[in-house]
Amino acid sequence: MKPCSGCARHLRIAESVCPFCGTHLAEGTAPGGWGWAVGLALLGAACGTDKGDSESGDATTEVTGSTSSTTEGTTLTSAPTSSGTIGGTGTSSGSEGGETSTTECVSCSSSSEGGAFIYAAPDMGVQLDCDPWVQDCPDGQKCAPVGDDGTLTAIACVPAANPGAAVGEACTVQDQPHSGLDDCAKGLVCFEVDAGTLTGMCAALCTGSPDAPVCAEGTTCKEVIGDLVSLCL
Amino acid sequence: MALVKLREARRRLPVVESLPPGRGRRVLPPPRGAVQRPALAVWEFTRACDQRCQACGPRAGTARPDELTTDEALRLVDELAELGVGEVALIGGEAYLRADVLWVIRRIRERGMSCSLTTGGLGLTQTRADALVEAGLQLVSVSIDGLEASHDTLRGTPGGWRRCFEALAHSRKAGARIAANTQINRLTWRELLPLGELLADAGAEVWQMFLTMPHGNAADHPELLLQPFELLELFPMLDRVIARCAARKLRFWPGNNLGYFGPLEGKLRRLQQEDGHYKGCSAGRTGLGIEADGTIKSCPSVGGAVNAGGNWRDHGLRALWERAPEIRYVEQRGLDSLWGYCRECYYADTCMGGCTAMSEPLLGRPGNNPYCHHRALEMDRMGLRERVEQVAGADDQAFAHGLFRVVREPKAAGAGPVTIEGPRCGREVAFFGPGTPLGEL
Ligand code: SF4
Numbered sequence A: 001m002k003p004c005s006g007c008a009r010h011l012r013i014a015e016s017v018c019p020f021c022g023t024h025l026a027e028g029t030a031p032g033g034w035g036w037a038v039g040l041a042l043l044g045a046a047c048g049t050d051k052g053d054s055e056s057g058d059a060t061t062e063v064t065g066s067t068s069s070t071t072e073g074t075t076l077t078s079a080p081t082s083s084g085t086i087g088g089t090g091t092s093s094g095s096e097g098g099e100t101s102t103t104e105c106v107s108c109s110s111s112s113e114g115g116a117f118i119y120a121a122p123d124m125g126v127q128l129d130c131d132p133w134v135q136d137c138p139d140g141q142k143c144a145p146v147g148d149d150g151t152l153t154a155i156a157c158v159p160a161a162n163p164g165a166a167v168g169e170a171c172t173v174q175d176q177p178h179s180g181l182d183d184c185a186k187g188l189v190c191f192e193v194d195a196g197t198l199t200g201m202c203a204a205l206c207t208g209s210p211d212a213p214v215c216a217e218g219t220t221c222k223e224v225i226g227d228l229v230s231l232c233l
Numbered sequence B: 001m002a003l004v005k006l007r008e009a010r011r012r013l014p015v016v017e018s019l020p021p022g023r024g025r026r027v028l029p030p031p032r033g034a035v036q037r038p039a040l041a042v043w044e045f046t047r048a049c050d051q052r053c054q055a056c057g058p059r060a061g062t063a064r065p066d067e068l069t070t071d072e073a074l075r076l077v078d079e080l081a082e083l084g085v086g087e088v089a090l091i092g093g094e095a096y097l098r099a100d101v102l103w104v105i106r107r108i109r110e111r112g113m114s115c116s117l118t119t120g121g122l123g124l125t126q127t128r129a130d131a132l133v134e135a136g137l138q139l140v141s142v143s144i145d146g147l148e149a150s151h152d153t154l155r156g157t158p159g160g161w162r163r164c165f166e167a168l169a170h171s172r173k174a175g176a177r178i179a180a181n182t183q184i185n186r187l188t189w190r191e192l193l194p195l196g197e198l199l200a201d202a203g204a205e206v207w208q209m210f211l212t213m214p215h216g217n218a219a220d221h222p223e224l225l226l227q228p229f230e231l232l233e234l235f236p237m238l239d240r241v242i243a244r245c246a247a248r249k250l251r252f253w254p255g256n257n258l259g260y261f262g263p264l265e266g267k268l269r270r271l272q273q274e275d276g277h278y279k280g281c282s283a284g285r286t287g288l289g290i291e292a293d294g295t296i297k298s299c300p301s302v303g304g305a306v307n308a309g310g311n312w313r314d315h316g317l318r319a320l321w322e323r324a325p326e327i328r329y330v331e332q333r334g335l336d337s338l339w340g341y342c343r344e345c346y347y348a349d350t351c352m353g354g355c356t357a358m359s360e361p362l363l364g365r366p367g368n369n370p371y372c373h374h375r376a377l378e379m380d381r382m383g384l385r386e387r388v389e390q391v392a393g394a395d396d397q398a399f400a401h402g403l404f405r406v407v408r409e410p411k412a413a414g415a416g417p418v419t420i421e422g423p424r425c426g427r428e429v430a431f432f433g434p435g436t437p438l439g440e441l
């Protein structure tokens, strides 16, 4: 699903007008994908797999019953309802417990799951060994996101190249795309790393604080992994 | 089961330099056709408890009659590891009341799994905390329900709230990461903001909150439940809580029955879900529940025969996880298992009616859930509101539930109901599908 830019409600990817607030949306626009998107899952594992965008025929849902009225120039759309017409392989299991169902969608399960099971402890999330906003690691080290398989496992002090590559310069990471071991200078990370060549481009971590981020002129601070890691882009 | 004392259990715990880091709750999608492995196993290690809380799902207090022995528990840990579980979250009752929990924690960690504990905190002394962390416990989450008066009323233990904060301090000093679990209900909902400040002051890293569910002891206290229409007031409050949590570096962690799909959904779940929204109940999909006697179920928060796959002693873990219909239910049901408003909802095929542990104890079967922000907003937009009324009480079993009906009525005071949605037959009568109305109760 994608968030509506007008009202923040989640909408089906194919939606061109928000049924809740009437905002016109770019068709097919998915939420921005970052190199670390999969990593977000470890910040907290999810509960269930995403079925909403399985538009390839496993489940089809038809929006019906939306009515619009205009008040002071704003289009208000009344409670949209959907009638699920289920077809193809997604035919519901019914009383005999069929083999496939609309909730089975291996291909649309993009990454990690786990859950916020009530009564269990919340997810431990990543280990925070340092603060990337203030770069509080000892000399010769930098505070950087570290992970594996595209999943963030820690914000940790790692060796900093000296002198390292500057913002916008090409960089190389060691071992795997999210090892955190790169040749960018302190305060920078190697971003959008190509998994095959292990090369990317140095980008600056935002400084200041999540509430008052600071970036060089011409760039803005964007959250890359929740509010834990933000880059000036 | 021979009881062992904490000192003895600790003395017999081998000293180790280090333990493997623990895989955590992450799972990657399974190969096509394969069954997803459970990322998280939530284990009621004993139902014995040192408190008698008004909202306790398992109606904890005394141990179950036939709880797993130490040897059995250790073998179960091995099977959890073999099945691919990444984290074992110990709950109760009160897990620390069995000293052999130390050996079980150690085995969990030795087998490469992460280990966390949810506790009421009443008896989590420094000695106990030290022993648990020494064994390998990584995170302690203390259940704290509101400010002092509310918490102590709900838990029935004067002084209990203060002991919770001591438990957090002991755990932190022992070297564990600390967190809190909070139930949102009639007594606590307006106390979240000040509680969050206190938790941040105490050094908590994560704060999970969830709506009190109408099962177990809470089924005997329906007055504790918020009404569905009150979510319209709750969610703006949560917005402020989330902002304060961010400012205080306390990670907000919504329980699965808190949602869904309102304007706050992205903020609620942006640190929890890759796409920032709820994706349906994960009972038996990415997690499983274990009761102290070895019963394996789809989720720790559900109960009764319809959710129990069977006993580990009889079948082993893998067979139950992969084949028990009660555990595979969520995976195998279709949209036709939704009913009432949820069946017609814009989000039906993603949300599938929200948390089973919330809807089933309310209306007798899952698939229709009035405790939903989107739904409350849509009702409001139509000039309506929903509230629940209990129509049948619960028996005295763990996770037993009564029955409720949903009254949909105009917001304007004094007008009669527009519709009344009554409970439906349980899944023991019709396992899949929308069920049939139970008629007059
Ligand atoms: S109305 Fe039901 S299906 Fe729709 S979002 Fe709410 S809980 Fe989910």
Ligand code: SF4
Pocket (backbone or CB within 6 Å): A047, A115, A116, A117, A118, B256, B257, B280, B281, B282, B283, B284, B298, B299, B300, B301, B302, B354, B355, B356, B357, B358
């Ligand atoms: S019943 Fe609720 S807590 Fe349990 S898996 Fe489903 S959504 Fe999660």
